[in-house]
Amino acid sequence: MAEFVKIYNENPNPKEIAKVVKVLQSGGLVIYPTDTIYGLGCDITKTKSLEKIAQIKGVQLEKANLSFICNDLSHLSDYVKQLDSTTFKILKRALPGPYTFILPGSNNLPKVFKKKKTVGIRIPDNNIIRTLVAELGNPIVSTSIRDEDDVLEYTTDPELIFEKWQGLVDVVIDGGYGDNEPSTVIDLTEEPIVIREGKGSLDIL
Numbered sequence: 001m002a003e004f005v006k007i008y009n010e011n012p013n014p015k016e017i018a019k020v021v022k023v024l025q026s027g028g029l030v031i032y033p034t035d036t037i038y039g040l041g042c043d044i045t046k047t048k049s050l051e052k053i054a055q056i057k058g059v060q061l062e063k064a065n066l067s068f069i070c071n072d073l074s075h076l077s078d079y080v081k082q083l084d085s086t087t088f089k090i091l092k093r094a095l096p097g098p099y100t101f102i103l104p105g106s107n108n109l110p111k112v113f114k115k116k117k118t119v120g121i122r123i124p125d126n127n128i129i130r131t132l133v134a135e136l137g138n139p140i141v142s143t144s145i146r147d148e149d150d151v152l153e154y155t156t157d158p159e160l161i162f163e164k165w166q167g168l169v170d171v172v173i174d175g176g177y178g179d180n181e182p183s184t185v186i187d188l189t190e191e192p193i194v195i196r197e198g199k200g201s202l203d204i205l
Contacts, residue, residue, distance in 0.1 A: 002166040004158075006174045009033070012131045021135045023170050029053065031145060031165055032132065033175030034069075034124035036098045036183045036199050037154040038161055040169065041140040044068060044110050050141060056168055057143060061112055067100050067120030068139040071130040075139055079119055081106050087188050090204055096125040098199035102187040118189055128175045144182055154180045 003023075007016045020030055024043045029052060031040050040056070042049035054061040068079060073091060076083070081104040083091075091101060105119040113119070122142060124130065133140055145161065146154060155161050158174040165172060184200035187193040192205050 002162065002169050003171045004162045004166075004174060005171055007128050009127050009175055012128050017128075017131050017135055020132055020171055020173065024132070024136055024140065028170030029168070030132075030140075031161060031169055031172045032129050032140075033126055033158075033173060033178055034098075034122070034129055034142075034183075035096070035126045036124070036179045036181060037144050037156075038158070038178045039069070039129075039142045040145050040165075041069065041142040043136060044139050044141045047110075047112055050110075050112055053141065053143060062115060064143070065120065066141045066143050067122045069122045069124065069129060069133055069142045070139050071133040072096075072123065076103075076121065077106075078108055079106055079139070080104060080121065083188075090186075090188065090192070094200065094204040095123040096130065097123070097204075098125065098183045099204075100183045100185045102185065102189060102195070104189050118187075120185070122183065124183075126175070128173060154178070154182070156180050 005016055007013060024030060027046045027049045029042050031038055051061050054064045100120045100122045102118050102120050105116050156178045162172040182198040184198040185195040187195055
């Protein structure tokens, strides 16, 4: 049975953040708010937890399209090949914000992602998830929690999310109502290509 933890975006409580970090460090799965929809994630260094997420999503881990949530651009060099200045300027303009950028992966990717040539990077404009990642000390792997409902693709009410997911995860963070529009996904491995238009404006390109 998952724990339901209330954390405020304006001023995340360090005690509550520490509690969730402990869960992530012990291999737990967490649902958290972002600047778009709620996400499901775990510590990227925990292979068993990554496998659990892939299982929940019904995909093979090697083929899963998971993105890394970082707290700022300083983590990038750990997982991404050196970027040219044009690409870096786009990232600086857009982040933190409602974007997922697909970038060329480096050789330092966790073992399970070694075969991947690219990595999706996300730095949400949300204090809760960024504080969590900063305290954890490495990115959280992330995927969106979709809804089977045809009308509502993404559940926005944390209480309803808790009701539905409490048997599958260890913590659900109540960070207030989420958005029902996902991030804009842009491939920056070569010329910018918009893969999915979501909440983020394309003026950053």
